[in-house]
Amino acid sequence: MAIITLTTDFGEKDYFAGAIKGAIYSELPNIEIVDISHTVSPFNILEAAYIIQNAYSSFPKGTIHVIGIDSELNQENKHIAMKLDDHYFICANNGIMSMICSEIAPEKIVEINIHDKIQTSFPVLDVFVKVACHIARGGTLEVIGKTINEIKPIKNILPYVNDEKNQIMGKIIYVDNYGNVVTNIKKSFFETIQKGRAFEIYARNYKFNTIYKKYSDIVNFEIPEGKRNDEGKGLVVFNSGNFLEIAVYKSNSATVGSASSLMGLGLMDTVSVKFINE
Template sequence: MPIITLTTDFGLKDHFVGAIKGHIYSELPEATVVDISHQVSPFDIQECAYLLKNAYKAFPDGSIHIVGVDSEKTAENTHLAIKVDQHFFITADNGVISLITEEISPEKVVEIQLPNAISSAFPVLDVFVKVACHLARGGTLEVIGKPFSNIRSIREITPTVTNGGNTILGSVLYIDNYGNVVTNISKNLFEAYRKGRKFTLEARNKKLTEIHKKYSDIINFDLEKSRRKGAGDLMALFNSSGYIELAIYKSNPNTVGGAATLLGLDYRDTVLINFS
């Protein structure tokens, strides 16, 4: 049976996540339900898309992904079930799919029209769960809706290359649980314009001239401990999603702060790379 994943902005304090899981298991006791995240910032489509984009490909083909962010149905925000990249997504038509799949065209899209459906403030429970269980049983998209072609499309800010290829102007894409700052500058873009040259990465008033492959690379183990960089030092690295990330090594964002707070960076703030 396909896996059903949950990505929401519901948090864990309230009953919502538990009720969703209980409803799934009531319909499909043999279901496998996996939480991707319930800590998406409220109504933050871009943050939701970043998390799902970097998670869904790790699941087997045929997995079913319930997207519970900005999910209330309105005249301009209908409910959709989508097959794309061999996965199913159940979501409101709020643009999140255009950010998750970007260059991949959906194979099938239907506007969800369940018989005797009720209009409620909790559509993830009352609509999305029913659709997910239907698909998990092997049901088809055609049974639960009619073809839909006008998916809302939004685009994330993309890096700009200026100054004759000598400057990349990027932005903050995401801030993770550690307070690390993920930029929208990919490793592929960086290497395409670097061409072996030296560079300076600038964020606010900080400058870095090295990008590491992993966090512990900041430590030069050949030096005495008193002379090494380490916990509390600012660094840049290529993260597991292939983007340039700024981090404070082994920093606790709940005590001393992470890179986002210490640098004063937030979503869409500017990060600059100059080649020389």
């Protein structure tokens, strides 16, 4: 039996996530349901895209991913089901899948057309669950929708190169639970442009010229533990998803602060990388 994952902005207070699980179990009692996140910021498509891109590949092939972000059906916000990288995704056609699709081409996309039989103000429960259970039973995408070839993009999802200034221009696309800020600059793109050159990374009034392999590389372990002053230091790493991330070592909003709070960095702020020609 397949796995169904849930990624939503429904939070933990309301009944929405529980109702979805109950509806799935009512149709498929032996299914396995995994919560990826229910605390995506409300209607934050870019945040959801980052989360699902970095989570889905850890699941077995054939997993079905239900994404409930900005899913109300209207003439500008249709519903889609997609097969990509041997996984299935069910969501609104609002740009959520464009981050993954920028790197991996979908095998098939359909625009879901079962709505005529279902009148609902809660499409994740009444439509997405039906589609997920259909796929889990071995059903094909063609049965629940018409094939389409393109999906709606998210603007500014990819960094670009400013040749005149010899730099990469990127944006902050995610702020994690520690207040670390994640850019849309991936390691592979960075290294392709870098070509071994030295660099300077700029975010507001802050400048960095080192990318660490891991957070604790900023610590000088030759100094006795009680005499170090490492907590609260800013640093740059490529995180586990291989995105360029600006962090604060052992950040804590209640004590030392975070990259977001201390540096004043937020979603869609610009981060640039200037390369130095020798």
